[in-house]
Amino acid sequence: MPRTRQPAHRHVASVTRALTLLDVLADGQEFGTNEIARRTAINASTVSRLLATLAAGGIVEHVPSTGRYRLGMRLLQLGNAVLERLDLRDIARPHLEALVEATDETATLSLPGERFAVTIDFIQSPSSVQSIARVGRPSVAHATATGKVMLAFGEIELPTGRLESFTARTITDHQALAAEVERVRRRGFGQTIGEREEGLNAIAFPVWDDQARLAAIVGVQGPAPRFGSKAMRRAVGPLGEQAAAISRGLGWRRNEAVDR
Amino acid sequence: MPRTRQPAHRHVASVTRALTLLDVLADGQEFGTNEIARRTAINASTVSRLLATLAAGGIVEHVPSTGRYRLGMRLLQLGNAVLERLDLRDIARPHLEALVEATDETATLSLPGERFAVTIDFIQSPSSVQSIARVGRPSVAHATATGKVMLAFGEIELPTGRLESFTARTITDHQALAAEVERVRRRGFGQTIGEREEGLNAIAFPVWDDQARLAAIVGVQGPAPRFGSKAMRRAVGPLGEQAAAISRGLGWRRNEAVDR
DNA sequence: GCAGCTTATTGCCTCAGGGGCAATTGCATG
């Protein structure tokens, strides 16, 4: 099996355009053809034809009653195919449970991505009614504990564009972010205090694969009144332990999986 | 808001091709460019460029170590965006729980699609170790209880192509299928006995929306030794009740949602 | 280590097919 020529391809414009449509639809709302055309600056006739093509593949669906389009069922299937291969989840699950047991807060497992980390599993705190985690949800790099861990330990450079502000405490300055990432690196874990969402605090630890590269990120998050600095400090120990335990689990699994 | 011209569009070929690639990748395996090219009868250079385009959008990812491609994280996000809008799930959840409580078997909730139904939620039987349900999994129309309900009560015509055989009991004859569907219609629910999978039995009921159209399908399934004909007969009552309860729930919700 | 296989990617050329415009149809609104 040959390898390793880095793809620096000519892209297929119509496919790129189709993906742009999905960007618009990704927030869960329904949109009309013209609405999408306006938001993407693609000609409405083109949008109409692209949507029809995507609809034929089940990627989007046409809602007859409104004449608008939304994401289709096929995406459920595809999304789940992705989930199925993440055996990482199976390994990590008991540790997430242990974490919730120990901290009484919501525990999350995320995978580092290109620009943000993606939640692939979580266990809700028994005390939280409202869901604050969701599979597939992106963790913004500069404003979440998970994201900071990704920046600190993943092999990626810091974001260069504008840093979106979510609350008054969000780090929006590149210098400050670099310093914070350095702190995370030294301290070994990431932390946010109301930077992504008012009153939401979190800490997150890296999970390493057998090559000592960032494989995943585990985090604990909770509402400020309950999960304040004291509770966070108490949670650091258990979280670090469980993160390490998952790393060890990955090691075994990897070794088993190596077949050559 | 204008409406209702039925799209009978010219499709965009490159996008269709891109979707074909996803078909191949959908089973969860990794594939190389040439491998995919062979399976889809698309030229390898085209496949290479399409994959690069999809990879740029996060729909697939390039695994550097093997040089192959697999489905990407973005699909998690998109799949979950679909799930988020299915408030049907929230309505149905307690009823699924009640069903598991009553029958001790796995309960599923599915949405009728074009050619098959899609599982959108389920609760595992406490007695089953092995998972026999999964979100996003398609229920074949002619070989599952859920699928039969879809054929019987959805506004779609029976499949015309070859009926794939999964076990010795799978209905593969169109006449026989028509008769079975008619029986489902009269009896009010669907049933399969080892037709989709050896030793797996199931029954399924329709859920109606306020327009008396098929909105969803609830089912109960279990292994033959435990969930035999007697157990199935016992399960019919509770299943029918819960299905009706969900239909009522939908009614309320719809009425609340109507804003014009 | 070399010869010969396979695989992935890219340059180049050509022409099919995709994009844009404008016309058409269908609703909605005043």
Next chain:
DNA sequence: CATGCAATTGCCCCTGAGGCAATAAGCTGC
């Protein structure tokens, strides 16, 4: 009833997508 906006489609032109062949990079067996 007139006007306006949305969605789709016919048509034409030209771009950009696809195919071929060349190239690069492994991997396999000897």
